[in-house]
Amino acid sequence: MSEVSIRPALITKVLPDSIASEVGFEVGDRIVSINGQRPRDLIDYQFLCADEVLELEVLDTAGKSHQVEIEKDYDDDLGLEFETALFDNLIQCNNRCPFCFIDQQPPGKRQSLYFKDDDYRLSFLYGSYLTLTNLTQREWQRIEQMRLSPLYVSVHATEADVRNRLLKNPRAGQILEQLRWFQKRRLQIHAQVVVCPGINDGVHLERTLLDLASFHKGEVPTVASVAVVPVGLTRFRPAEDELTPVTPEKAAEVIKQVRSLQDKFRDSLGTTFAWLADEWFLIAGEDLPPTSHYEDYPQLGNGVGSIRRFLKEFQEIAKNKLPQKVSPPRRFTWVVGNAVEVAFQPILRQLNQVAGLEVNLVALASNYWGQSITVTGLLTGQDLLEGLQGRDLGDRILLPSVMLKHDEARFLDDITVAELTNQLGVPLLPITDIEELIETCINPEINC
Numbered sequence: 001m002s003e004v005s006i007r008p009a010l011i012t013k014v015l016p017d018s019i020a021s022e023v024g025f026e027v028g029d030r031i032v033s034i035n036g037q038r039p040r041d042l043i044d045y046q047f048l049c050a051d052e053v054l055e056l057e058v059l060d061t062a063g064k065s066h067q068v069e070i071e072k073d074y075d076d077d078l079g080l081e082f083e084t085a086l087f088d089n090l091i092q093c094n095n096r097c098p099f100c101f102i103d104q105q106p107p108g109k110r111q112s113l114y115f116k117d118d119d120y121r122l123s124f125l126y127g128s129y130l131t132l133t134n135l136t137q138r139e140w141q142r143i144e145q146m147r148l149s150p151l152y153v154s155v156h157a158t159e160a161d162v163r164n165r166l167l168k169n170p171r172a173g174q175i176l177e178q179l180r181w182f183q184k185r186r187l188q189i190h191a192q193v194v195v196c197p198g199i200n201d202g203v204h205l206e207r208t209l210l211d212l213a214s215f216h217k218g219e220v221p222t223v224a225s226v227a228v229v230p231v232g233l234t235r236f237r238p239a240e241d242e243l244t245p246v247t248p249e250k251a252a253e254v255i256k257q258v259r260s261l262q263d264k265f266r267d268s269l270g271t272t273f274a275w276l277a278d279e280w281f282l283i284a285g286e287d288l289p290p291t292s293h294y295e296d297y298p299q300l301g302n303g304v305g306s307i308r309r310f311l312k313e314f315q316e317i318a319k320n321k322l323p324q325k326v327s328p329p330r331r332f333t334w335v336v337g338n339a340v341e342v343a344f345q346p347i348l349r350q351l352n353q354v355a356g357l358e359v360n361l362v363a364l365a366s367n368y369w370g371q372s373i374t375v376t377g378l379l380t381g382q383d384l385l386e387g388l389q390g391r392d393l394g395d396r397i398l399l400p401s402v403m404l405k406h407d408e409a410r411f412l413d414d415i416t417v418a419e420l421t422n423q424l425g426v427p428l429l430p431i432t433d434i435e436e437l438i439e440t441c442i443n444p445e446i447n448c
């Protein structure tokens, strides 16, 4: 990638009482270079800012250039946030996976919804999964030199022909060589396997998990953990995509198979190592494993143990925060995906024991995606409109923010929170975590 394609980094937030606010940085300023180097991304920015003396070239909102000198301790953060983590171009995906969620969206939406990224920098910064099929020599070198570890790798299958078939990319079959590359450099990955029945299940799944387990050894295990996830299909999937949905029977079969491997891994590796996403249990209609099963939740972002963890955290926080009574009385609708309807009942009972507080859980499936079992994060604005319109919704709607796009008050189908509020006639309150859920429920300033 040439230096020319790097854009000055646009500042969107200056943290109060930070070095940057003292120096006089303002939202809208742009950093061109730090000590003569133009940062490509947040990784470069953080690396360059580790110096004690910084000379920055900054463009103000009028486009005028300024030289700013800062002296600080090497580990002091400047206190700036940027429009994006990448100041050059996103590295795009070069695969054609039949199960790709981007291809399973309806046509005619905003162009950015169809953008397929496969960028190791986002993997390092935010834990998104990448395939390693599009890295140039220069990027491999950067991973090594900057020790960008752990990365999150979509392995799916370790047999070259099976992975080539899944990613529809002849470069995909190099995965074992690539894992050896990480091993030699003592760099780590977390892996995921999206199970597509009839393609990478059964003996292939077993082969994959055993191969990956062979990289879990030593002080710095190359493969730290694996998440086994069921393929998600929507009604917009392309015809002739050779995929089969995961049935309850298939889910039960995979649970049994992986559990038996987990027993072996616990004996030989001292860890469960390969983790089943919560969705398998929801599809199979089986109980989730207990909290004690999940060790330090290495694959939480992949929906492994997230329900158990949510319930546990609720208990811990509710113990100290939930009062006997709230005033003024208030009624809320809490909207979630129907996948968690049963699991969330204990939370609901506890909230409703607070005098003056009434919380009604509305658990929806997604007609938009055409899924009978839906995780909360996939519900769209249209699903909420269909599912909530005409109901008595109380004073407010509690809206899990996982339904919204990162940093935007907008659902996956592009409907905005403001549009939905307008149509439903009841304010929606985005809820990021349990603390916020409880605080919103008991907040005396909520004027109902």
Ligand code: SF4
Binding pocket: 093, 094, 095, 096, 097, 099, 100, 101, 102, 116, 117, 118, 131, 167
């Ligand atoms: S690697 Fe990811 S983005 Fe690319 S085609 Fe496969 S699923 Fe889609």
